[in-house]
Amino acid sequence: MTLYVGLDVSQKETEICVIDGDGRRTWRGKCSSEPECIAMVLREHAPDAVRVGMETGPLAIWLWHGLRALDVPIDCIHARHVAAALSLQVNKTDVNDAFGIAQVVRSGWYRPVAIKSLQSCRIRALLSARSELVAIRTTLYNQIRGLLKTFGVVLAAGKGGTFERAVLTRCPADPLIRSAIDALLEAWRVAGERRQRLDSQLLRLARSHEACQRMITIPGVGAITALTFTTAIDDPNRFSRSTDVGAFLGLTPRRYQSGEVDISGRISKSGDRMARSLLFEAPN
Known part of the structure; x- marks a missing residue:
């Protein structure tokens, strides 16, 4: 049966x-x-x-x-x-x-979804963790600047050590304000350290990956972009044409065609968001 x-x-x-x-x-x-x-x-x-x-x-x-x-x-x-x-x-x-x-x-009226290899999923876990740390660090950076503005402290543009020194130097002496800023600054510092560790690990992975080594030679493409792209594609043999990759990543325009109406819209954004974002930033 x-x-x-x-x-x-x-x-x-x-x-x-x-x-x-x-x-x-x-x-x-x-x-x-x-x-x-x-x-x-x-x-x-x-x-x-x-x-x-x-x-x-x-x-x-x-x-x-x-x-x-x-x-x-x-x-x-x-x-x-x-x-x-x-x-x-x-x-x-x-x-x-x-x-x-x-x-x-x-x-049988369906197309099976291509499941990524476990190795690609493992690397994607690192990339996702790094992305979250970057977002957390940016949020904390803005929180600190916004909190200080409440008490009349407007920090000049700066990041990294410059930002940290400016916060410590210009933070009001009030113990309650200092306590709040110190807590946020410590979390910002730890998130940065953890992100740097992941960056080092991802760089080693990219250097040991042949396809990533080739991609890194392209101007504007670094280890993070190369790893994100290769893990999004995973198995290139599943694409019959190279032009299918753009559609897979949501970089091709939507189309609505019916009778005499034929409209090309914005890109579909239906693929991997992280890969699409990094590929858009690479040439800029």
Whole structure:
């Protein structure tokens, strides 16, 4: 019997629905959202499943790699495509969602999402952490300047050591104000130190990566931009044409065409936000 499976994944439990080639439900149930648990249930209730589908989500990468390692023919479907397919359902429940995903898998009317390698995900974790530290440091910098303006202290433009010396020199002697500024300044300093450590680690990774070494030779492209781009692309073989990369990163214009109307709009911004932002800054 030809079987198809839909998985509606949540943080604790996963709703599983098994259907046959005619779309009739043959089994449904729940299990823990662990690759080993899901694979065990599928071996019992759908040992010869042709395809198993789940939508993108926070656990998708971990589950996909775990299930693939256990020889489960799992496909990941974009959550927007699943939402469009399930929008006609009167009642939204985990049971109905799993059944709907199984029907989408059976129809084959979807394009599986390319899941990044674990190595790319590991590097992306460092890049994301660095990005957050940069944002935190910028927020603290603005908070300190804004707080001092309340008491008539307007700092001149400056960053790094220049900014820190200016804050310490011109901060009012009031102990309450000094206490608040010192707390923010210490957090700003620690965030900068942590970011520098990540910068050093990312620089070493870029130097050991052949594609990154080539990208760094391009004017305006550094280690961070090169690593962000290569991890966003991950496997270049999945692109049939080089021009597809721009569309993948959301750098190509949207288009609306109907009858005599043909409008080219702004860039779609549908791809990787971090990669798109850094590629835009690189030539400037």
